[in-house]
Amino acid sequence: MYYILVVDDEPSVQRELRSLLENAGYRADIVEDFTCIPEYVQKVRPDLILLDVALPGADGITLCSKIRMMSDVPIIFITSQSSSSAELECMMTGGDDFIEKPYRPAVLLAHIAAVLRRVSGRSQNKVLVFHGIVLDLLDGTIQYEKKKVELSKNELHILSYFFTHKGEIVSREDLINALWDNESFVDDNTLSVNIRRIRRKLEDIGIKDLIQTKRGMGYRLKMREREDEAEGSL
Amino acid sequence: MYYILVVDDEPSVQRELRSLLENAGYRADIVEDFTCIPEYVQKVRPDLILLDVALPGADGITLCSKIRMMSDVPIIFITSQSSSSAELECMMTGGDDFIEKPYRPAVLLAHIAAVLRRVSGRSQNKVLVFHGIVLDLLDGTIQYEKKKVELSKNELHILSYFFTHKGEIVSREDLINALWDNESFVDDNTLSVNIRRIRRKLEDIGIKDLIQTKRGMGYRLKMREREDEAEGSL
DNA sequence: TGGATTTGTCAAAAGTTTTTCGAAACTTGT
């Protein structure tokens, strides 16, 4: 799970970014004490920094160059006043990307994912997120609030099917077709057992009742009341 | 000297970009035959691609995804009509950056430099590091805390594949393709044996459980869990 | 050429995951 540091002074932006990032499966942290950010960065070692260009007291560009003296962490600048000379300065100071407000949340996430992809040595990030539950397709794991379990091939396959059909009722038949592509005549019960094993693993990490059964129809990922449209990262 | 491929159909833009890039110390090359760009990229191996989103015949986004199927080269999109959904699509398809026309030349150069700075760390690096384990590609050795072993060709190849796909599940098939690029029909078990030999050597220098097997899916470099309380040493 | 190293193959063993089975638990309609 990637750890992103947000450096911005406006409370509304802070909240907005935090929820956006966390819903996209990142761990987000807000810094407010701008004076000792470079030291802080060195201490907590984030995977990426979102840095507001205009900060009260210190400006983002000097901050960036100070951070650069001690760390190579990727930095994405965020700015409200779009000026190409500001952009130039940001990029020359060691910034990795530059995004203007207002931005579409999904676009910001896409840029973050692109930078992280380059830096991490991982290829494309393939993560599906649902209510803070992070299903990592490359990794074959599912994570919820710091707890993580390994998934087997079937389990991963089933869960990814659910995560790409959030909230829909998925019929047993659909699942069976998705898993056992050709007709290999699996007992209908086989699916039940696979579901049960998934549910057990989910409980191990504190998720219960995620997969609901709709008797006679199939299964469904539980929709929670708090329904914010979070765009997943790539 | 970095080698940049420009994919754009307008002669004026071509000239402009060529002179801009060459004056900045890059080697620039213009492609016009859009149909076989992926193959061309694979052949000439540029360090970066500037890709116009709107091309006659083929669009930049499909082109990008085709290139991505065979190469990890950084791609910067250039567009004349600024649309956030186009930007989103570009970034999700594997693009590294997105720049709108009209741009200030210096800004474009700054973005190019930023992307190259990130990538150069990877392609030019002759050593790959992971959790204090140092894989020396030139030397053909792997080292961990003063202890070092020599690796054979296969072993080096496999390990470097893992080290460039940290934490991902790498399928046996991928590994086999990476090692025996032409179809020489190696026994599937051959890979297992090579893995075992690597594991044995790793154990000799005190590394155990680095290569995990995900049954039915492949292998994976063990990712360290991020510790929550960052114990910084200032 | 000859010896050492690396690489590929085989078949048996070890280990996991997946499937199957029957019984229990649950829903729904009458």
Place this chain on the structure above:
DNA sequence: ACAAGTTTCGAAAAACTTTTGACAAATCCA
């Protein structure tokens, strides 16, 4: 409350994948 149909559950068998050791083939290097 009962019957009929679904779904869950635990345990054991089955199926499958990977590991292992031994050996042969291929390659490398003096």
